[in-house]
Amino acid sequence: MPEYLIAIDDTDDIGTRGTGDIAQQLGQILAIDCGGVASPVTRHQLLVHPDIPYTSHNSAMCFALKGDISPQRLKQLASELLEAESAAAADPGLAFMCLSSFTSNAALVEFGLAAKRRVLTKDEAYGLAADIGVHLSEHGGTGQGVIGALAGLGLRLEGNDGRLKGHFDVGQGDDELSLPVSVLLAQTGVDAVIALDDTELADEVPVRVRGKLKAVWRQGRSAILVSFRDGAWRNAGKQELKEY
Amino acid sequence: MTDFFECRGGRWWYRHGVSLTEARLAAGACQGFVPDDEDEQVDDVPLSCVNCAWRRWEQGSFQCLYLKRLHPDNSL
Numbered sequence: 001m002p003e004y005l006i007a008i009d010d011t012d013d014i015g016t017r018g019t020g021d022i023a024q025q026l027g028q029i030l031a032i033d034c035g036g037v038a039s040p041v042t043r044h045q046l047l048v049h050p051d052i053p054y055t056s057h058n059s060a061m062c063f064a065l066k067g068d069i070s071p072q073r074l075k076q077l078a079s080e081l082l083e084a085e086s087a088a089a090a091d092p093g094l095a096f097m098c099l100s101s102f103t104s105n106a107a108l109v110e111f112g113l114a115a116k117r118r119v120l121t122k123d124e125a126y127g128l129a130a131d132i133g134v135h136l137s138e139h140g141g142t143g144q145g146v147i148g149a150l151a152g153l154g155l156r157l158e159g160n161d162g163r164l165k166g167h168f169d170v171g172q173g174d175d176e177l178s179l180p181v182s183v184l185l186a187q188t189g190v191d192a193v194i195a196l197d198d199t200e201l202a203d204e205v206p207v208r209v210r211g212k213l214k215a216v217w218r219q220g221r222s223a224i225l226v227s228f229r230d231g232a233w234r235n236a237g238k239q240e241l242k243e244y
Numbered sequence: 245m246t247d248f249f250e251c252r253g254g255r256w257w258y259r260h261g262v263s264l265t266e267a268r269l270a271a272g273a274c275q276g277f278v279p280d281d282e283d284e285q286v287d288d289v290p291l292s293c294v295n296c297a298w299r300r301w302e303q304g305s306f307q308c309l310y311l312k313r314l315h316p317d318n319s320l
Contacts (some may be wrong), residue, residue, distance in 0.1 A: 018284070
């Protein structure tokens with residue numbers, strides 16, 4: 001069964017639906033259409049710079065889709081959603097490729113990493129996409145979002161960038177709840193629980209969970225991030241997650 | 245609220261880099277706070293300028309687009 005990687009960028013504006021929400025909806029639409037499965041969405045922070053036009057965040061969203069769908073059908077459904085849901089002032093971009101037949105990981109990863117360090121152009125994005133066989137299209141405004149969309153694919157492929165959209169409810173509410181790693185993994189579907197230094201916690205280790213429980217994208221998999229504070233492992237706060 | 249920001253070039257720049265202490269105080273004194281998408285929030289205290297949809301990140305700090313809209317002629 002084919003597996004695609006799909007990314008979008010620059011669909012929102014202040015007071016409108018976030019790009020992450022649209023990415024999540026696109027995954028659901030595609031999965032229903034082809035009877036496939038969409039992965040969680042990852043958010044990838046790109047360079048904040050005066051020469052880069054963006055609304056507030058400059059972050060791209062990416063997800064994987066396992067399903068028997070043609071590239072033409074994928075593009076059609078994605079285009080319809082982006083054009084219907086993107087903010088009027090946005091400059092949406094769409095990028096995708098079929099992972100099963102893709103052989104240019106290094107070039108795409110390099111583009112993604114470069115988008116975190118320097119200002120890139122649409123010409124660079126289109127040039128690379130044509131060279132390595134990635135679909136790239138714009139869906140309104142200036143289409144500047146194609147840069148972030150292509151970078152989003154590269155950063156997801158790189159495997160050590162970004163946070164998963166959303167958060168997990170394991171019954172913690174506002175109260176602190178202590179759960180072993182094995183239970184956290186079972187209840188969230190996340191692949192691992194890791195410390196800030198990437199050390200993986202063993203199944204039996206207790207983790208104290210409070211507030212928003214979020215996951216990051218590390219070593220090509222989803223992981224709940226924890227830190228050792230006040231004598232116990234606790235889920236990472238927003239400031240610790242900000243680095244991802 | 246405007247004590248925490250400086251108007252330069254028609255833009256309202258946060259004076260305190262990325263400090264959360266002042267960002268929370270500023271948001272507490274603001275009538276225009278709108279929580280951003282949860283995935284874009286970076287302070288565990290919800291009422292904080294860095295969690296606001298009007299916040300626009302810049303290198304090393306952010307600017308407030310609400311103040312820009314509130315004071316289009318840059319006057320208080």
